[in-house]
Amino acid sequence: MARIEGVDPGRAEKRIRAVLEAQADKWGAPLLNHLIYARRPSIFRGVRGMWAGLDTSGLLDPRLVALVNRRVAALNGCVF
Amino acid sequence: MGSELGIPNEKILALEEYATSPLYDDQERVALEYADAITLSDRDVDEGLFERVRGGFDEDAVVELTTVIAWENSSSKFNRAMGVPSQGLWKRGWIKTRRRNGVGDEARTGTGMRKATVAEATERLPGPGGERSAKVLGHGSMEVKIYAPRGTDPQTPHTRDELYVVVSGSGEFANGPERHSFGPGDVLFVPAGVEHRFEDFADNLVVWVVFYGPEGGEVDS
Numbered sequence: 001m002a003r004i005e006g007v008d009p010g011r012a013e014k015r016i017r018a019v020l021e022a023q024a025d026k027w028g029a030p031l032l033n034h035l036i037y038a039r040r041p042s043i044f045r046g047v048r049g050m051w052a053g054l055d056t057s058g059l060l061d062p063r064l065v066a067l068v069n070r071r072v073a074a075l076n077g078c079v080f
Numbered sequence: 081m082g083s084e085l086g087i088p089n090e091k092i093l094a095l096e097e098y099a100t101s102p103l104y105d106d107q108e109r110v111a112l113e114y115a116d117a118i119t120l121s122d123r124d125v126d127e128g129l130f131e132r133v134r135g136g137f138d139e140d141a142v143v144e145l146t147t148v149i150a151w152e153n154s155s156s157k158f159n160r161a162m163g164v165p166s167q168g169l170w171k172r173g174w175i176k177t178r179r180r181n182g183v184g185d186e187a188r189t190g191t192g193m194r195k196a197t198v199a200e201a202t203e204r205l206p207g208p209g210g211e212r213s214a215k216v217l218g219h220g221s222m223e224v225k226i227y228a229p230r231g232t233d234p235q236t237p238h239t240r241d242e243l244y245v246v247v248s249g250s251g252e253f254a255n256g257p258e259r260h261s262f263g264p265g266d267v268l269f270v271p272a273g274v275e276h277r278f279e280d281f282a283d284n285l286v287v288w289v290v291f292y293g294p295e296g297g298e299v300d301s
Contacts, residue, residue: 003163033155033164050151059141060148063085064108068115068145069152071095074239075119075273077296078156078164 006035016044099236100211107136115149116236120273122256160296193217198247201226202286213289225289233278241297244268245288251281272297 009020009030016038020030037044054065094101098112110132117123133142158164196216204214205228213227221240229235244253250263256274260266270276273296278285 001163002165003161027167029167032167033159033162036162036164047155054144054148054151057144057147059138059144063087064111065148066085066087067092067095067098067108068111068148070092071098071112071239072115072119072149072152073156073159074095074295075116075237076153076156076160077239077272077294078159 002032002036004036004039006030006032007038009035009038012038013041016041019044019048096238097211097213097235100234102210110136111145113236114145118146118149119153120237120275122275196224196226198226198286202228216288221292221294223291225291226286227289228286229278229281230283230285233281235277237273237275238270238291239295240272240291241293242270242272243288243290243292244270245290247286247288249282249285249287251285252279253277254279 009017012020020034023030023034037047091103094103098104098109114129114133117125117129137145201216205226206212207214212229213225216224216226218224246262246264246266248264253260253262253268255268255270255276260268262268
């Protein structure tokens with residue numbers, strides 16, 4: 001349980017709900033940090049925009065990006 | 081996540097040892113060293129490192145790489161502060177593979193073993209790629225390795241708390257801002273994320289290494 005409870009996906013606004021449902025299809029559940037971001041819809045949209053921008057920039061091998069993200073997250077004590 | 085992209089499990093498991101593991105190429109090593117320097121508060125990106133990053137990536141790719149690292153810092157620090165628990169996204173594919181691998185995998189990783197001897201462990205060194213460390217046994221979050229660097233100790237900070245038990249050899253140990261002389265039987269503790277290395281050590285240095293606890297280490301209570 002996170003320190004602050006996330007939103008109920010069923011009560012999120014339509015576009016946010018669509019993103020959370022897509023995560024549930026892919027991972028089996030919405031990403032928990034996104035449920036918290038969704039408490040502030042403008043922040044949720046900004047966060048998703050950043051991820052989308054990085055995903056579509058496309059200069060780096062996605063495998064290298066995954067390893068870099070894994071390393072940084074681990075150094076910060078975050079295991080996703 | 082990694083498995084879905086086709087990253088071998090062995091490579092993911094060797095991420096802490098990217099600087100010395102033969103599973104990583106030069107471009108990956110410099111990108112990960114760059115990530116370490118940006119992320120760790122006691123490190124910085126000096127001109128030498130930045131030039132090596134430029135040598136591995138064109139300028140547009142450096143912008144993308146830097147943003148990836150900075151953004152992952154933002155995301156992971158948010159998760160840490162909020163206490164967002166792991167959803168096991170990396171481990172899912174890994175566990176499936178381990179189950180498929182069966183008994184042979186168990187022997188390789190030391191899962192289920194309750195005793196290890198120095199003689200048996202040092203027989204595993206050097207590894208097939210010249211590695212100077214090898215996993216010996218593990219249980220839950222605990223992982224025991226044997227480590228016997230020769231000449232220099234090229235290791236980078238680890239993501240979990242770590243204990244060294246010196247089997248043989250003596251020398252100096254740089255441990256964040258501290259420096260210790262050590263000898264056989266000594267125990268050295270290194271919190272997660274702290275830069276450390278053996279220096280001026282004898283060529284018979286052998287240590288047990290114990291990693292334990294969560295990624296990012298535990299808070300001293």
